[in-house]
Amino acid sequence: MATDVLTGSDDPGRTAPAPTPRRTRRRGGIRSAEATAGWIFVVPVVVILGLFMLLPILMALWVSLTDWNGQGSPFTGKVPLVGLDNYTDLFTRDGLARQNFMTSIRNNLYYVAIVVPAQTVLALFLALVVNNRMLRGRSFFRTAFYFPSVTSSVAISVVFLFIFANSGAVNRLLELFGIDGPQWFADSRGVLHILFGAVGVDTPPASLTGDGPFGLPWWEWLSGPSVAMCSIIILVVWTTSGTFMLMFLAALQNVPESLEEAGRLDGATRWQRLRYLTLPSIRPTLFLVLALGVIGSWQVFDQIYVMSQGDPAKTTLTPAYLSYRTAFRDFEYGSGAAISFVLFLIIIVLTLGQRWLLRERDSGRRIRRPRRRGRETGRRS
Amino acid sequence: MAVLTEPGPGAVGRSPSPEGRRRPRRNRGPGALATSFAGYAVLVFFALVFLYPFVIQLGNAFKTEPDAAANPLSPVPSVLDLSSVQRIFEGTDFPLWLGNSTLVTVVVTIGRVFFASLAGYALARLRFSGRRPVFAVVVAMMAVPPVVLLIPKFLVLNQLGLYNSYAALIVPLLVDATGVFVMKQFFESIPVSVEESARIDGAGTFRTFWSVVLPMARPALITVTIMSFQGSWNELPHSLVAVQDPALFTLPRGLADLVSGSLGKGNQYPLKLGAALLATIPVAIIFVVFQRYFVRGANEGADKG
Numbered sequence: 001m002a003t004d005v006l007t008g009s010d011d012p013g014r015t016a017p018a019p020t021p022r023r024t025r026r027r028g029g030i031r032s033a034e035a036t037a038g039w040i041f042v043v044p045v046v047v048i049l050g051l052f053m054l055l056p057i058l059m060a061l062w063v064s065l066t067d068w069n070g071q072g073s074p075f076t077g078k079v080p081l082v083g084l085d086n087y088t089d090l091f092t093r094d095g096l097a098r099q100n101f102m103t104s105i106r107n108n109l110y111y112v113a114i115v116v117p118a119q120t121v122l123a124l125f126l127a128l129v130v131n132n133r134m135l136r137g138r139s140f141f142r143t144a145f146y147f148p149s150v151t152s153s154v155a156i157s158v159v160f161l162f163i164f165a166n167s168g169a170v171n172r173l174l175e176l177f178g179i180d181g182p183q184w185f186a187d188s189r190g191v192l193h194i195l196f197g198a199v200g201v202d203t204p205p206a207s208l209t210g211d212g213p214f215g216l217p218w219w220e221w222l223s224g225p226s227v228a229m230c231s232i233i234i235l236v237v238w239t240t241s242g243t244f245m246l247m248f249l250a251a252l253q254n255v256p257e258s259l260e261e262a263g264r265l266d267g268a269t270r271w272q273r274l275r276y277l278t279l280p281s282i283r284p285t286l287f288l289v290l291a292l293g294v295i296g297s298w299q300v301f302d303q304i305y306v307m308s309q310g311d312p313a314k315t316t317l318t319p320a321y322l323s324y325r326t327a328f329r330d331f332e333y334g335s336g337a338a339i340s341f342v343l344f345l346i347i348i349v350l351t352l353g354q355r356w357l358l359r360e361r362d363s364g365r366r367i368r369r370p371r372r373r374g375r376e377t378g379r380r381s
Numbered sequence: 382m383a384v385l386t387e388p389g390p391g392a393v394g395r396s397p398s399p400e401g402r403r404r405p406r407r408n409r410g411p412g413a414l415a416t417s418f419a420g421y422a423v424l425v426f427f428a429l430v431f432l433y434p435f436v437i438q439l440g441n442a443f444k445t446e447p448d449a450a451a452n453p454l455s456p457v458p459s460v461l462d463l464s465s466v467q468r469i470f471e472g473t474d475f476p477l478w479l480g481n482s483t484l485v486t487v488v489v490t491i492g493r494v495f496f497a498s499l500a501g502y503a504l505a506r507l508r509f510s511g512r513r514p515v516f517a518v519v520v521a522m523m524a525v526p527p528v529v530l531l532i533p534k535f536l537v538l539n540q541l542g543l544y545n546s547y548a549a550l551i552v553p554l555l556v557d558a559t560g561v562f563v564m565k566q567f568f569e570s571i572p573v574s575v576e577e578s579a580r581i582d583g584a585g586t587f588r589t590f591w592s593v594v595l596p597m598a599r600p601a602l603i604t605v606t607i608m609s610f611q612g613s614w615n616e617l618p619h620s621l622v623a624v625q626d627p628a629l630f631t632l633p634r635g636l637a638d639l640v641s642g643s644l645g646k647g648n649q650y651p652l653k654l655g656a657a658l659l660a661t662i663p664v665a666i667i668f669v670v671f672q673r674y675f676v677r678g679a680n681e682g683a684d685k686g
Binding site: 034041042045048053054055056057060073074130132134135137141143145149150151154155156159160161162163167169238242243246247295298301305309323324327333337340341344347348351 | 561
């Protein structure tokens with residue numbers, strides 16, 4: 001970096017080489033004017049990012065070690081310092097805090113386990129269909145599938161509240177098939193519990209009533225997402241698959257057509273071509289979509305806030321919503337901040353995992369790179 | 382009509398002029414026809430799944446409450462009823478939310494576009510010590526999940542004495558790392574020679590940036606504008622922690638409040654759907670007009686939840 005500034009050798013043809021001594025790189029000459037301008041240009045970004053992203057993280061880290069209740073400033077001596085108590089409350093100490101937190105973790109685990117595969121498969125499927133060169137009106141359909149992704153999550157949630165209402169559209173549709181739909185947002189039963197019930201296991205077997213990991217009984221860990229959560233899952237899959245479809249589409253359009261042709265000539269079935277030709281060629285995108293999906297799924301907030309606020313029976317509580325609720329409704333800012341840091345950690349680990357995985361795949365990639373011509377080439381309607 | 386006169390369902394996929402030249406790809410016999418028919422069936426089914434909720438929303442916003450409760454699936458009101466629309470404007474704070482949202486969105490969008498292009502340009506072209514660390518920070522910030530910043534942002538706004546003000550709604554959103562990244566990538570694709578001739582003509586750094594390079598960056602500017610517009614118009618969590626005063630509510634906040642708060646859980650669906658519809662319209666218009674820029678934004682590695 002410093003050498004760049006000193007010599008400027010990478011910018012040929014620059015005017016006025018300014019034969020002044022190189023030491024004085026801070027004053028005089030085009031280089032230093034450029035350096036000043038550079039800093040002036042990035043100052044707003046640096047200040048705002050620093051002030052509203054970096055600094056807050058440090059402040060919150062501090063608050064998570066205190067018992068601040070929102071009165072006055074958390075940075076005076078009057079606020080009781082509790083050390084790691086807020087964290088141990090979440091993991092090791094028996095109590096409501098841990099119970100809520102573990103319930104939210106369970107809910108979110110089920111949520112991720114369903115949303116991510118569902119949205120990925122649906123997005124890939126839609127992309128494959130829309131990418132079919134024989135079909136007309138592809139751009140219309142692409143637009144239709146993507147439209148929910150750009151609209152307000154709050155507005156969409158309002159619509160889905162109506163659609164999933166007790167006498168709403170979904171239950172009317174189910175009625176047509178002779179199914180008596182549930183009261184979606186009031187039903188706290190876990191779907192796995194319902195399934196167990198269907199095979200005659202209504203009450204937990206004795207082995208599962210005992211405490212499971214982190215104080216939550218095994219039977220509770222094994223509940224599956226609640227019916228209420230399922231409606232939110234449906235909403236989210238519906239909203240997000242459009243975005244991911246576009247990402248798949250961009251990747252698919254970079255796959256050379258000749259590859260598909262060759263596969264066809266060799267007599268590969270449709271499924272084989274997908275499995276052995278298409279999927280390997282879009283593997284980086286596949287990983288990216290999976291990773292973004294997992295990362296996004298741990299942050300679900302808007303829909304929960306609008307549709308259920310964690311109800312019924314805490315089955316739609318997620319860590320993101322729980323941290324908000326703990327801080328801004330129960331005024332336990334320390335505990336809320338601790339929850340967001342644990343969530344932060346989860347997401348950072350996932351992000352690093354994704355980077356690492358992508359790096360592995362990129363270096364281990366096999367042939368068929370040469371045909372790629374940058375990401376932009378495939379864009380067409 | 383035209384479809385009915387065609388020989389069979391599979392023919393829908395054919396080119397509109399039946400005896401026109403056939404491209405070889407279109408002519409693979411019954412298998413291909415069946416495939417393209419299945420393709421259309423799938424597309425139409427999913428188009429319905431993805432669009433029908435909006436149809437339901439539109440239809441039910443203009444129904445009476447009993448009608449909406451009795452026929453939620455029907456897209457057409459049995460009696461066109463505009464009373465809920467009227468109540469949106471007279472019985473709720475909707476006009477206020479609309480005003481706040483417009484103000485926030487306009488200022489945030491202008492700010493983001495301006496700051497993102499300044500910083501993007503500096504990071505792409507200007508040599509200054511600290512450029513690399515700054516860029517590293519920007520990239521790192523792209524990975525910070527917004528949801529975990531809720532309490533932290535509240536703390537800073539509180540400490541700075543900005544809590545519960547327009548500044549709290551606007552300033553933290555003025556800069557977003559993704560926009561900076563997009564602009565930087567774009568500026569790097571503009572040939573250096575353009576700036577050099579401007580320099581030779583005696584333009585300063587800002588002048589070169591403002592009158593020469595920025596106009597060339599139009600596509601990227603539109604992308605960032607649209608991402609910012611859409612993002613700030615739809616933003617809920619930030620407004621939850623930035624303000625408390627109902628006079629400062631933005632549309633998403635007001636809408637959320639309407640659903641969960643003041644009107645209670647019970648019904649009033651035509652009203653709520655209508656308000657949600659009105660909140661969707663601006664983004665919908667922008668989306669239809671600038672569709673391909675949305676597409677570009679999505680492929681920039683967007684971080685949608």
